[in-house]
Amino acid sequence: MKQNKALRTLLVCLLCLPILVKGQPPRGPLAPPPKINADKTVTFTYIAPNAKDVKLSGQFLTGGPSAMTKNAQGFWTVTVGPVKPDIYPYNFVVDGINVMDPANEYFFPNERFKGSLLDVPADEPLVHALKDVPHGSVTYEYYPGVQNTTGSLVVYTPPGYDKNKNTKYPVFYLISGTTDTEEAFFKVGKVNLILDNLIAEGKAKPMIIVMPNGNIEARVADQKGGLKPADPAGRESEEAVTRAKNFAGDLVGNVIPYIEKNYRTLTGANNRAIGGFSRGGGETLRTALGNMDKFAYVCTYSAYLSPAEMEKEYKDVAGKPQVTNQKFKLFWVSVGTEDFLYKSTVEFLDYLKAHNVNYKSLITGGGHTWMNVKTYVAATTPLLFK
Structure with a gap:
């Protein structure tokens, strides 16, 4: 009886198989991912038989998007370069519409358009390359945040964290x-690999790195059923300042206590650093200058505060430089000469210098890019917690 029942079950499955197979969508031709050639030129392919115009857009290009050529099978291709080794965002422009590369699994984590990522390796591995060294771990965390919302974090713990159960570590926010x-410094900035490599070389101290999401208002709206608010009209607008202060309140009031409760951390200002890029750099400055008892290391990348805001909100920073210099063991500002924030950032540096506030700076070429950010992270992390 059991044998007959098993045979009937097998027969039913075989009869249903054609239906299941028929229900699967047909699998068409697949385009290859970007091919990095020996001479560092890169060949891109996109399938769009019915498209009239396809271009390649990427931060490794000069002079705007590159036109792609279509063959009889509907494959569009272009070879560009040679491309300087680094990691770059790119996308295709199909009849005027930006699209990701469907053949590439690596993408730029963003609230809006998520471009694809091109990683061109160097002959000698770059500081963000995956090397044969001890590696830390990356964990996704959730914490109780403002207005009864749940915030999200990406947390890097250094090599040996799980083994050295009695060791405590400083923290870089x-x-x-x-x-x-919150994934950008991990997936695009490769901060975990940068720290793995620097720690292995003895250039940076083992540290925990906490990567929060800087858009508190979007999280509140999303979790309370509202619409994501538009970005502030300007970086110095009242709304931008208010949002930065809201972030500071969440970081100091919720994120830091959560991390110090759930991770083996060294506490106190001397064991905390804060840094950020662009909006995150503005949030870094406003958080650090508004909470000078919380952080001894401040690193801002492609960001600034205007002299007017400094005088209005943080007058004692420049008014009492001896105190500022005593509290901040490192006050770092970086920017690229082609960055659209270059002029304002230099004005900020001039303000600090005029008021005898100690700082270190790194002015590079290039613009407001994550290629520069990786350079700044590699330059600043060896200076932390010394």
């Missing part, structure tokens, strides 16, 4: 830019 998510 690292904030990404406008529209970037």
Whole structure:
């Protein structure tokens, strides 16, 4: 009886198989991911038989998007370069519409358009390359945040954290830019690999890195059924300042207590650093200058505060430089000469210098890019917690 029942079950499954197979969508031709050639040129392919115009857009290009050529099978291709080794966002422009590369699994985490990522390796591995060294761990965390919402974090713990159960570590709070998510410093900035490599070389102290999302208002709206608010009209607008202060309140009041409760951390200002890129850099400055008892290391990448805001909100920073210099063991400002915030950032540096506030700076070429951010992270992390 049991044998007959098993045979009937098998027969039913075989009869249903054609229906299941028929229900699957047909699988068409697949385009290859970007091919990095020996001479560092890169070949891109996109399938769009019915498209009239396809271009390649990427931060490795000069002079705007590159036109792609279509063959009889509907494959569009272009070879560009040679491309300087680094990690770059890119996308295709199909009849005027920006699209990701469906053949590439690596993408830029963003609240809006999520471009694809091109990683061109160097002959000698770059500081963000995956090397044969001890590696730390990356964990996704959720914490109780403002207005009864749940905030999200990405947390890097250094090599040996899970084994050295009695060891405590300093913490670097690292904030990404406008529209970037908490994953950006991990997936685009490769901060975990940068720290793995620097720690292995003895150039940086083992540390925990906490990467929060800088857009508190979007989280509140999303979790309370509202619409994501538009970005502030300007970086110095009243709304931008208010949002930055809201972030500071969440970081100091919720994120830091959560991390210090759930991770083996060294506490106190001397064991905390804060840094950020673009909007995250503005949030870094407003958080640090508004809470000078909480952080001894401040790193801002492609960001500034205007002299007017400094005089209005943080007058004692410049008014009492001896106190400022005593509290901040590192006050770092970086920017690229082609960055649209370059002029304002230099004005900020001039203000600090005129008021005898100690700082270190790194002015590079290039613009408001994550290529520069990786350079700044690699330059600043060896200076932390010394």
